[in-house]
Amino acid sequence: MRTLLVWLAGGGLFAGSLQTALANGWNMPVGVTELSGDIYSLHMIIFWICVAIGVVVFGVMFYSLFRYRHSKGAKAANFHEHTLVEVVWTAIPLLILIGMAVPATATLKKMYDASDADLDVMITGQQWRWRYEYLGEDVAMTSNLATPRTQIRGEEPIDESANYLLEVDEPLVLPVGQKVRFLFTSDDVIHSWWVPELAIKQDTIPGFINENWVRIEEPGIYRGQCAELCGVDHAFMPIVVHAMEEDEFETWLVDRREAAEQEAMGIDREWEMDELMERGEQVYGSVCASCHQDDGGGNEPAFPALAGNQAMLDDRDWHIDTVVNGVSGAAMPAFSGTLNPVEIAAVITYERNAWGNDSGDTVQPSEIAELMSD
């Protein structure tokens, strides 16, 4: 009796400490959607089933190892078969698994029902950033890593308060309580869009569109990362979702739409060199620097240096064409779908004048807009 109590207490202590550990950032998050909660429960059920089986199986094993030691003079028994026992221990796991399959199937069916969405967002993976388009709302944006490269390379200390590697310049903003359908695709290789708190992980595949959906229950900021190896900067394309109340979201959407219109009007006017350089530096830092480096030094052979690149400086049209249309069969993507004419004009101007390139050229947004409309 006493030994039984000791065992029970020990078992309770073990289960308790496991539970505590799992509750403190060692476990899958419960998340903020109904489905993430369902998935968390499935995860915990199968986990405790495994723990239970493990306790029995390893219990018998270690008992045998201890009890039937040759050194203690144990004599081996002579049995090697018992059909009933074998049938039972095959049937029990089978029944447990069938029991497990039922709730798993139900959850899976819910996950696959993306019908009747209130809002559609197109998510496009690109090496190495995410592009978000609110379909039918005329709002789109590109989301890049915001952690400075200097921190990653150890040239300055990591800022511990700034969500190292999990911060972006433009979070995906979503309304709480609405059913949002995501459409996933990719411009280059396969990426995977994953936010643990939303329990969504979906591959983005070039040429194909995948679907998933979410109904967020709590406002907040949820962070994730690309989960499918996608090249050099796979570790550096985080995801931030900013979930806000519905009315707040509507206001945000209107603001963004107006800002986009403002920017569109800027296309027609003549921009000054200083303006272009300032805007260009910003765009370069978030979009170009991951391959061509902050100092324009590039990373040969895949990513040519831009600083002192005479071929580029000699041929202004080729430079513009390369940024707008990309280089087919190489790592350089076409930016006509990602950046607007102002951004493209600014970044080309920046590249032609930064790091001692000093060509003195400016490229006007109107010029790019004309090229892109052809």
Next chain:
Amino acid sequence: MWDVIKSVLAAFFGVQKDSQRREDFEQGRPGLFIAVGLVMAALLVGLVALVATLVAR
């Protein structure tokens, strides 16, 4: 034939008596066992696919 099916079913379940196993290996024709095994594997695929299709509706 029924004996062969029973033995193959036992194999799919993963449990077999030693005596039955010995009988299979002494008297059975391997070709027959393999053929029945393949048919049963196909049936298993069909069965699971059927369940999945019904459940998914």
Next chain:
Amino acid sequence: MAPKVPPQPTLEQSTTAAAGHGHAHEAPPKGLMRWLLTTNHKEIGTLYLIFSLTMFFIGGIFAMVVRAELFQPGLQLVQPEFFNQMTTMHGLIMVFAAVMPAFTGLANWMIPLQIGAPDMALPRLNNFSFWLLPVAFALLLSTLFMPGGAPNFGWTFYAPLSTTYGPPSTTFFILSLHIAGISSILGAINIIATILNMRAPGMRMMDMPLFVWTWLITAFLLIAVMPVLAGVITMMLMDINFGTSFFDAAGGGDPVLFQHLFWFFGHPEVYIMILPAFGIVSAIIPTFARKRLFGYASMVYATAAIAILSFLVWAHHMFVVGLPLVAELFFMYCTMLIAVPTGVKVFNWITTLFRGSISFEPPMLFALAFVVLFTIGGFSGLMLAIAPADFQYHDTYFVVAHFHYVLVPGAVFAIMAGVYYWLPKWTGHYPNERLAQWHFWLSVIGVNLTFFPMHFSGLAGMPRRIPDYALQFADFNLVASLGAFMFGASQLLFVAVVVLCVRGGRKAPGRAWEHAEDLEWSVPSPAPLHTFDTPPKFERSSH
């Protein structure tokens, strides 16, 4: 005393097989040429094992680079580009050049001895299939020095990252994998031919040791899936060099097709790396429990069931690529089914231990650790089978923890158990027990320190294949890296034990382990170069 068991070889052949009756065998060439030209299954087995051990250390060094970079947040040692090459090469080398050749080496040494055959059925082919391997992997390793670097797209080399976006060395990688694949297929054909045709008179299929059985089934798996791998890498080759678009959506191809083909090869491949391990453990546990293996017939049947099911579960590696619901359900159900025969095996080993008379020699230590730690890997596999939960686990460190548990304390520990078990037969000496115990305990502690925390970092949200990570994963990674250095360093002890054992040590008799039953223990230790020139008479006691 030990109970009588059906696969009971008689000993009448034993000593007569000793070397010295110098008929027909010409004096072998000396020096390097002897090893280059050898057709002897024991020498080729030794070559395979030495090759595998070398590659285990090369792949291990790559792993150390990875773990050193992940020791703390930020990039310290290597750039992301090189980091990706290291993870890729680590995976490829460990799977194709360390684990698979180790099992083939053990098969070469032990299958003829266990079935009472004088050699492999096709000795010259045997030589050829070994010597393809150094060629293949010299080619693969040489890509590290090529412009653009080695393959950097992960050992699963998903298109289009490995085709349109791959480095120039990808074509060399394809060629090297082709050569390694040919070697595997030839090896498998040889093993099947040997097992089916060259068993000692009186040995029926159901009298074969489980290592022979599991290898027979493994060889069929190899023949079934290696051509699929060859097909998929040929399609890549065409996409890269000849303008086809199998996997390029822009040309009407399908990147997901690549994954279907790869995993149709890849999942059975997983079993190729674990079934022979089951065979080794099923030989060792009864020997040191002094009790016959529980449920021999069930073990064979469960192996066959696993082999068949292994062709039906490939898309559980692809739960998040956007499969239709029906496919998702089908593959989830099949994956859950495969847990059943795998569970049966574990239950059988444990029941073999129950009421045995157990001693803890080094092979037994590794075999017992295999049972426990492989089962832990099986548990996480069961969790991964639940498709909705896999949406959270997929491509995280949880998966990394899972497959390292089944491959390192699974396959690798089984190989080491096998080496310790058969070293007395190969060298005539027992391995140094004290050193082997040190090797065992350091390895067990190291392997768990390395891989257990990965479960937590994965669940907490750390994706795999990243050179740098957010700060909340720092503690887990610190522990994992320390464990990895410990595990890596303790393998030097393994080399020391093997070298010392070859050079000397306590002399081992023919039956080196008191209760070992199989036919290999009926020849002297060390096994002479030629054994079973006249077939032994295999008799089983019927009861």
